[in-house]
Amino acid sequence: MFKFAKPTDLPDWKEERPDFNSDEVTSFIFNPHRSQSIENQRKRLPIFENRDQFLYLLETHQFLILIGETGSGKSTQVPQYLLESGWGCDGKTIVVTQPRRVAVLSLASRVADEMGTSLGQTVGYSIRFDEQISNKTRLKFVTDGVLLREMLTDPLLKKYCVIMVDEVHERSLNTDILLSLLKKIAKKRPELRLIISSATLDAEELKNYFTWKTKSANDENGSTEVQQYKKGEAAIMNVIGRxxxxxxxxxxxxxxxxxxxxxxxxxxxxxxxxxxxxxxxxxxxxxxxxxxxxxxxxxxxxxxxxxxxxxxxxxxxxxxxxxxxxxxxxxxxxxxxxxxxxxxxxxxxxxxxxxxxxxxxxxxxxxxxxxxxxxxxxxxxxxxxxxxxxxxxxxxxxxxxxxxxxxxxxxxxxxxxxxxxxVQRSNLSSAVLQLKALGVDDIIHFDFPSPPPAQHLAVALELLFALKAIDSSGRLTDPTGLRIAEFPVEPIMAKMLISSNDFKCSAEIASIVAAMQVQALFYYPTRGQDSIKARIARRKFEACEGDLITYLNVVTAFTKHGDCPRWCQSNYINKKALKRVLVLRSQLIKLLQRLGIPYSSAEGEIEPILRCIASSFFTNTAYLHPCGEYKTVLADVVLHVHPHSILYAEEKAPWVVFGEVLQTTQLFMRDITIVDPLWLEELAPHYFQKVTER
DNA sequence: GAGCACTGC
The missing domain is CATH 3.40.50.300 (P-loop containing nucleotide triphosphate hydrolases)
Structure with a gap:
């Protein structure tokens, strides 16, 4: 038995104050002051006392680092202060980024509420598959992923005058990449203002990252209008929370x-x-x-x-x-x-x-x-x-x-x-490709807020080269690399979508790729009768070729029976996931068509689909070693079949490709497909000559 | 033989 010590009064702790209303990130908002007028509520927020200081600092600095604990009201109030003081009146827009979709939705609707307008007018939002924007929109909430995508068509983000990046302390991959690109943009656009907003963070470290100009300002264009303005300099502002x-x-x-x-x-x-x-x-x-x-x-x-x-x-x-x-x-x-x-x-x-x-x-x-x-x-x-x-x-x-x-x-x-x-603990192939597409050629010396290990970058570059997305000098290839970068999926999946044109099976590959984007198509009950029933139900969709063809069967069956409520339940199919698969699928097909790749179907033939899978997943190949275990072709690492794979209980095929490997208790391959090694040699000769010499 | 934290385009 254990005992708890007496309460300890941690100084860093007592300062933490929860919010009373508006900085909530989910749609479940508890507001004990509902009866007060909105105006009064806004004035009660801690950040209200910093309003003038905030506006002054933003007038005089290009970067403003806003350290505000939960409940300070920064996410809802700062954008409104900007609008009230005239930012966003010159035909340009204020944009606020969030790491999560639900936060974008709830913030946008809260701010529209406070301003007495409806969503899509002055205040709008944009997330994948959903957007409320009009030409009246002056303040826009987006996920940071959406803003990164916008940079592909508008590299300097010229339509925005102020960009606020929120929840920076979470240090998500997209947030970090966005920050480094915004720093570059800011050098080219001195009039652009950046607000970096975070709960707890080493503010000085961030300030140093964003201060690239140490000389005094206005030495380049001595316009009187910007005399007070220190471009390239960062100010820090602390807001207390509650x-x-x-x-x-x-x-x-x-x-x-x-x-x-x-x-x-x-x-x-x-x-x-x-x-x-x-x-x-x-x-x-x-x-x-x-x-x-x-x-x-x-x-x-x-x-x-x-x-x-x-x-x-x-x-x-x-x-x-x-x-x-x-x-x-x-x-x-x-x-x-x-x-x-x-x-x-x-x-x-x-x-x-x-x-x-x-x-x-x-x-x-x-x-x-x-x-x-x-x-x-x-x-x-x-x-x-x-x-x-x-x-x-x-x-x-x-x-x-x-x-x-x-x-x-x-x-x-x-x-x-x-x-x-x-960014320091992720596979970076997607991020590197995205940076390349935005014109960053020298990834190794790229100015990340926290640089990833060089080896992670090298691995990402190797994969992109194997997929022919970049050439031997590291440049994005045209059109393959450019096309792969367009897709909102991992490069290897994007490559498969593009290759589907060669095998005339884009319809099937789009279903497979969409299915691989969601967590789990099936429910896996852990105990009792249910787990056995679920296993039997899964067998209905089983394909002897492996998981990817099984997914295709599930997606096809769902389009036929998905509307029947009992069908999903009795087959242990995750309806939420499958619905998302169909939305993703249609987005992928639209993108393919935009890139000039027509919709085509293998009409029930399996081999073209398998060849297409092999032609893209060749870097993820494992062979059955005489010792009875699978090993990677790349490095002879021992791999195991994941218990969720349809091939788990089957006799082991000599060659397989896999979607990913995840190490938990062992290294497990997931999303496995049986392939013919001759296809690998034929479809990826640049990669596979040495393999069959084994 | 035995198992998937959480996001996002």
Whole structure:
């Protein structure tokens, strides 16, 4: 049994204040001041006191770094201050980027509300597959991915006068790439203003990144209008947030098993602490299910008694259906305390109201690119201090809260301050291609905010060269490279779409590529009768050639039966995912047609489709070694068939290609297709001569 | 033989 130490008063912690209304990133907004006029609410926000300072700094500096904690109101108010003071009146637009679609939607509608207009008028938004924009729009909310795409047609983003990049502390891949490109643009467009907005971040580091001009300003064009203006210089502005204090508790001794410790802590809270919901952070879906099961067993024993500590236990992770996810937002039955056991989805992506207690296991599952094996690994690593702070903050949004950390205080101070940015732990082939398409030739010396390991860049360049997207001097090829860059999918998938023209099967390949973009077409129940039934249901779609042809069968069947509600259910098909597949598919087909690749179908023939797959996935080939294991052709790394693959229980074919490799307990190949090695030699001779010499 | 954190174009 473990004990929690006395609450520790962390200085960096007490400053965290939750928001009262408008800076919420999900559509579930709790607003205790609903009765007040909008004008009054806006004035109550902490950032209101900084309004004039903000406008002055933006007048005099090209870059403004805005450090504002949750609840400062920066995401909703700053864009309005800009409009009110005349930015966006010269026919140009203000744009605000967010890492997530849901944040774009809720911010845009909140700001339109506050301004008394409807969406698509002065205030609009643009996300993939959805947009509300008109020629009246002066303020636009977008995902950072959308803004990156816009740069392909408008490299200097000339239609914008102010660009605000929000949630920079999350350091998503797109945010980092956007920042570096915006820095370049700003040099060419001195009148452009950039606002970099972040919760916690090393502001000085960011300031140094953005300050490229050390000399005094106005030495180039001495126009009086810009005399006060320091182009290329960055100012930092801090905005206080607002939030209730959260007491932090640490365990006195390290816990051997954080799943068990989580369960014990929930039980302790339920017995000893006043009412208030509990949020538990664990690393994966399996841990979540185990914890939920243990807590439900406990809850059942309690429910039969007349005690007060009755619980409603709910799981929250990305694999759940929409309906199951929505449950965590509903009020628990009266007299019950709601316990939500979640993965990292609850750290930033969704906000659950009513949380007073947080339990933090101290770990997170992260995708990590391994350049040696050229594969992704999904590894459980200790969280950063910033993450721990973010998780604890989830307890102080309604009233003072408590956070229980399942690690010691000493250990906390050994953690990294920040999680390494995504750009440093990702496969960069897509990002590199995108940069090339935007005219960045020298990737190795490109000015990233946090440079990725050189080997990651080298691996990306090698793959692009193998796909003939770039030539031996590293330049984007015309038309192959240019075309691949146009597609909103991984380069290898884009290459397959383009090649489908040669094999006259673009219809089928579009279905396959679309299906590979979504998480899971099937539900995989983990226990009981359901898991067996699901397995039997999957067999209906099984193709002996492998997973990709199976996906094609699923997509084809869904277009026929998908509208029947029982059909998806009885076949354990993820309806949400399949609907998205069809939307993606039609986007891909439209893009193909725009590039002059006509719609064509193999009319039931399988071989052209298989050849097309082989012609693009040849870099991902594995052969059956006499030892009985698969090995990569590239580096002789041992690979295993993922248990979700349709080929898992089958006799092993001598040659396969795979969509990706993910390392969990072992290196697992996913999205596997059986191929004929002669095709590989024929279709990718530049790559495969040496292979058959084995 | 045994298993997928979370986003985004």
């Amino acid at each position: 939030c209730y204090p959260v007491d932090i508790f640490y365990v006195q001794d390290p816990v051997p098993d954080y799943v068990k410790a989580s369960v014990d802590t929930v039980i302790k809270i339920s017995i000893h602490e006043p009412p208030g919901d509990v949020l538990v952070f664990l690393t994966g879906h399996e841990e979540v299910e185990t914890t939920v099961r243990l807590l439900k067993e406990y809850a059942n024993t309690v429910a039969e008694s007349s005690r007060k500590d009755k619980l409603q236990v709910l799981a929250m992770h990305g694999g759940l259906s929409n309906e199951d996810q929505l449950q965590v937002f509903q009020r628990p039955p009266s007299g019950r305390r709601k316990i939500i056991v979640a993965t990292n989805i609850a750290e930033a992506s969704i906000t659950i109201p009513g949380i007073v207690y947080v339990i933090d296991c101290g770990f997170v599952k992260l995708k990590w690119f391994n350049a040696d094996t050229q594969t992704d690994a999904l590894v459980v690593v200790p969280i950063s201090q910033a993450s721990a702070q973010q998780r604890a903050g989830r307890a102080g949004r309604m009233r003072p809260g408590k956070a229980y950390r399942l690690f010691t205080e000493d250990y906390f101070y050994t953690l990294n301050r920040f999680t390494p940015p995504e």
